[in-house]
Amino acid sequence: NAGVMQNPRHLVRRRGQEARLRCSPMKGHSHVYWYRQLPEEGLKFMVYLQKENIIDESGMPKERFSAEFPKEGPSILRIQQVVRGDSAAYFCASSPQGGRRTEAFFGQGTRLTVV
Amino acid sequence: GQQVMQIPQYQHVQEGEDFTTYCNSSTTLSNIQWYKQRPGGHPVFLIQLVKSGEVKKQKRLTFQFGEAKKNSSLHITATQTTDVGTYFCAGSSGSQGAQKLVFGQGTRLTINP
Numbered sequence: 001n002a003g004v005m006q007n008p009r010h011l012v013r014r015r016g017q018e019a020r021l022r023c024s025p026m027k028g029h030s031h032v033y034w035y036r037q038l039p040e041e042g043l044k045f046m047v048y049l050q051k052e053n054i055i056d057e058s059g060m061p062k063e064r065f066s067a068e069f070p071k072e073g074p075s076i077l078r079i080q081q082v083v084r085g086d087s088a089a090y091f092c093a094s095s096p097q098g099g100r101r102t103e104a105f106f107g108q109g110t111r112l113t114v115v
Numbered sequence: 116g117q118q119v120m121q122i123p124q125y126q127h128v129q130e131g132e133d134f135t136t137y138c139n140s141s142t143t144l145s146n147i148q149w150y151k152q153r154p155g156g157h158p159v160f161l162i163q164l165v166k167s168g169e170v171k172k173q174k175r176l177t178f179q180f181g182e183a184k185k186n187s188s189l190h191i192t193a194t195q196t197t198d199v200g201t202y203f204c205a206g207s208s209g210s211q212g213a214q215k216l217v218f219g220q221g222t223r224l225t226i227n228p
Contacts, residue, residue: 033215042121042203042218043158056215091157103148103160104216 004029004094004107005074012113019079019086021110025094032075033104034067037089049075082114117142119206121219129227134191136222138204146207147180147187148216153200161189161202196226 005024013019025032030051035043045059049069060067064082069075079086089111093104118141128134138147146165150158162171164180164187171178177190187204201223205216 035218042220043205043216045215045217048215103163104158105160106150106157108157 004092004105006090006092006107006110008110009108010111010113012115013082014115015083016081019082019112019114021077021079021090021092021112022074023077023092023094023107024074025092026096026105029094029096029105031095032069033093033095034075034077035091035093037091037109039088043091046077079112082112084114087112087114117206117208117217119204119217119219121204121222123222124220125223125225127225127227128194130196131193134194134198134224136189136202136204136224138187138189138206138219140185140206140208140217142185142208144184144206144208147184148205148207149178149187149189150203150205150218151200152203152221156200158203191224194224194226196228199224199226 004026007022011019032049034046036046037043047060047067048056051069052071064080066078089109091109092107095104120139122137126134146163148163149161151161152158162178167184168182169180175192179188189202191198201221203218203221205218207216
């Protein structure tokens with residue numbers, strides 16, 4: 001079991017470019033969560049998805065950010081027209097179910113740097 | 116919205132000393148989870164507490180969940196250099212799954228060998 005796979009591990013983008021972050025959940029997991037971590041801070045919830053559905057996007061900025069989890073393939077977090085403030089570590093977590101008593105398995109994260 | 120406060124932000128100890136980090140939520144939680152993150156790494160799940168007043172132990176680590184389910188603590192006895200990292204508590208109070216977690220700011224533990 002390969003665990004939660006995120007790629008790329010590191011991503012550098014110039015201001016105004018697009019960033020695409022990918023997350024493949026653990027085998028058998030159908031629930032994916034994205035978190036953002038700024039330096040020296042905790043993780044901030046962004047979005048919760050199941051296959052082909054966005055369940056909760058209350059933590060997503062209203063503009064430039066979108067997420068999807070298609071029937072086939074990884075979950076994608078897309079940031080359009082990146083700005084310096086988007087520089088952060090983005091972590092994906094997966095679980096086999098969305099119930100209250102399930103631990104989260106985190107990927108190793110994508111560290112986005114906007115220059 | 117729900118807030119989770121964690122103190123202290125930093126803690127430096129001599130190897131062998133004890134360490135405690137505290138977590139307080141602005142709302143009653145359905146459960147609380149604890150994670151450890153090494154520098155440059157990703158959060159790794161340590162434990163989940165669900166019941167009011169629950170106490171769980173993992174070797175030198177003791178986790179408590181308050182009676183009101185609004186606070187929690189992690190205590191490490193006789194720290195070792197392998198304990199270095201940032202410890203996060205994360206609470207859930209909603210109905211949409213444990214992973215819509217609200218994280219505390221974390222306590223960064225450094226150890227003098």
